[in-house]
Amino acid sequence: DVQLVESGGGWVQPGRSLRLSCAASGITFDDYAMHWVRQAPGKGLEWVSGISWNGASIGYADSVKGRFTISRDNAKNSLSLQMNSLRAEDTALYYCTKAKYSSTWVGAFDIWGQGTMVTVSS
Amino acid sequence: QSALTQPPSASGSPGQSVTISCTGTSSDVGGYNYVSWFQQHPGKAPKLMIYEVSKRPSGVPDRFSGSKSGNTASLTVSGLQAEDEADYYCSSYAGRNDLVFGGGTKLTVL
16 A cells, blocks of 8 residues: 655744654655645645655745755655744644656645644744 | 635535636646646545546546636536535646645535
């Protein structure tokens, strides 16, 4: 079975950092682009960041640009999101999601994890 | 990076058809055939229903169809069933390594 499992969420004070991880299984990880999508409590989906299969193409939402860094380790079948200078508005459930193709920007996210909750509060 | 515009709600009776719109600009929806639609039930992760405007992943019923005209994409659900009641989100490539979602539409089956 194809599975994405996120970890690393939790409660953190504003201005601090957190690193999210996503472990993939059941797929040839380096065949696919990967993305992070978040959902604030009671709100809609917001794309956060995406990375191509080989890490050569990366994009960020304006709301996180300069603060978040996406990376992947194909040897370990893992995706990461380093989140610095966290703000209250970053509070959300963070989903790891797989693109249907190696093409990064088609946006066809066909496999999703269950999400990891990040709460930014003093 | 403005969110795509979706109606907050839509509804229909079982067996009827309902169409949900997703309006963007020539820089996103109108500029690329990279529109996707996702279904999300409460407390669950989203599910891909349509990609590249009108393609359906395997396992998605053919009651779900997608289309695009100019800067507006649409998701049509035909033969509404109770299990179709959920939130629906569109997304589009917006150029320059940027993706954008719509605000979401809550579909109610009356």
